[in-house]
Amino acid sequence: MVDVFEPKVVAFCCHYCAYSAADLAGSMRLEYAPNVRVVKLMCTGRVDIIHLLKAFEDGADAVYVAGCEEGACHFLEGNLRAKQKVAIAKRLLKEMGLEPERLEMFHISASNAPLFAKAANEMTERARKLGPNPLKREIVKAT
Amino acid sequence: MIVGERKPFDEIKDKIGQFKKVLILGCGTCVSVCMAGGEKEVEILASELRVANKLAGKDVEIGQATIKRQCDREFIEPVVENAREYDAILSMACGAGVQLVSDVVAPVPIIPALNTDFIGITESEGVWVERCRACGNCLLAETGGVCPVTRCAKGLLNGPCGGTNNGKCEVSPEKDCAWTLIYQRLDKQGRLDLFDKYNPPRNHQAVVTPGRVTKS
Numbered sequence: 001m002v003d004v005f006e007p008k009v010v011a012f013c014c015h016y017c018a019y020s021a022a023d024l025a026g027s028m029r030l031e032y033a034p035n036v037r038v039v040k041l042m043c044t045g046r047v048d049i050i051h052l053l054k055a056f057e058d059g060a061d062a063v064y065v066a067g068c069e070e071g072a073c074h075f076l077e078g079n080l081r082a083k084q085k086v087a088i089a090k091r092l093l094k095e096m097g098l099e100p101e102r103l104e105m106f107h108i109s110a111s112n113a114p115l116f117a118k119a120a121n122e123m124t125e126r127a128r129k130l131g132p133n134p135l136k137r138e139i140v141k142a143t
Numbered sequence: 144m145i146v147g148e149r150k151p152f153d154e155i156k157d158k159i160g161q162f163k164k165v166l167i168l169g170c171g172t173c174v175s176v177c178m179a180g181g182e183k184e185v186e187i188l189a190s191e192l193r194v195a196n197k198l199a200g201k202d203v204e205i206g207q208a209t210i211k212r213q214c215d216r217e218f219i220e221p222v223v224e225n226a227r228e229y230d231a232i233l234s235m236a237c238g239a240g241v242q243l244v245s246d247v248v249a250p251v252p253i254i255p256a257l258n259t260d261f262i263g264i265t266e267s268e269g270v271w272v273e274r275c276r277a278c279g280n281c282l283l284a285e286t287g288g289v290c291p292v293t294r295c296a297k298g299l300l301n302g303p304c305g306g307t308n309n310g311k312c313e314v315s316p317e318k319d320c321a322w323t324l325i326y327q328r329l330d331k332q333g334r335l336d337l338f339d340k341y342n343p344p345r346n347h348q349a350v351v352t353p354g355r356v357t358k359s
Contacts, residue, residue: 050183050187053191057190096194096195096198097194097198098194
């Protein structure tokens with residue numbers, strides 16, 4: 001039997017934009033990679049660097065944060081803070097020995113369902129290209 | 144507050160390389176405010192070390208704890224018993240905290256995870272700047288609350304020097320000339336007469352190393 005790698009992608013989505021865009025993508029019957037696990041937040045400002053790192057520690061192959069477009073945050077600047085945190089977390093991933101490309105920040109408005117689908121596909125493809133999260137082997141070994 | 148920065152990850156990894164059980168000990172006061180060694184930073188460093196060790200195939204147990212202050216014995220004592228179970232302690236406090244923890248939990252080796260930079264203030268989000276050199280001879284009453292020892296590149300007590308340039312310092316166009324700031328502040332306060340006052344050379348004997356303050 002061939003062992004096919006199906007990436008696990010975690011998406012931290014803002015309630016006011018990306019999450020609504022995901023909803024709309026469903027209503028529009030848009031097809032996107034089923035590998036994405038959405039975590040709904042009231043604002044991407046809630047994302048902490050530790051959430052991103054823990055997702056990788058627990059075996060995510062790629063992680064992304066999807067917030068409002070710049071200047072359109074419901075809480076003024078939560079998305080900008082998330083953007084900074086993603087940039088720091090990327091640096092930390094590199095230090096730790098993981099590929100920073102496994103993590104990304106997207107800005108998706110509530111009406112932009114095609115962009116949500118595109119982001120989901122892009123991150124799944126990236127994870128496929130990079131291969132499984134190297135920590136996963138350890139997780140499997142430990143269980 | 145005391146401002147510090149985390150040491151490069153590779154340096155930390157290298158310093159704790161020989162230990163199998165490491166406790167990361169955060170400090171909840173100054174270095175927590177400057178986002179270098181508080182509870183959150185402990186979590187992040189622990190996560191980084193766990194991942195790096197796993198990738199390197201190393202089996203290292205990483206413990207986490209954060210106390211209110213590492214520069215006060217009473218806050219360290221509750222964690223001493225736990226700390227003694229580890230091969231080493233990676234302290235995320237300033238140099239003072241690291242040393243007291245080392246004294247209290249001896250003989251457990253202590254490794255500092257931060258570089259202690261200066262006594263400073265928060266200038267804006269994520270930016271801290273030095274404001275006090277702890278020179279032991281405070282001049283702020285004469286200088287309109289602007290410290291020339293810290294903020295003048297030459298630490299001049301009777302400035303400005305010839306390098307002042309439209310309110311900026313010759314050292315860097317981004318640096319304000321401390322003596323211009325002092326002039327402007329005294330002007331606003333209507334106390335420019337202080338500017339003419341001669342400040343005698345600094346008494347370096349005021350700083351005894353190591354410093355000690357006793358209240359009795």
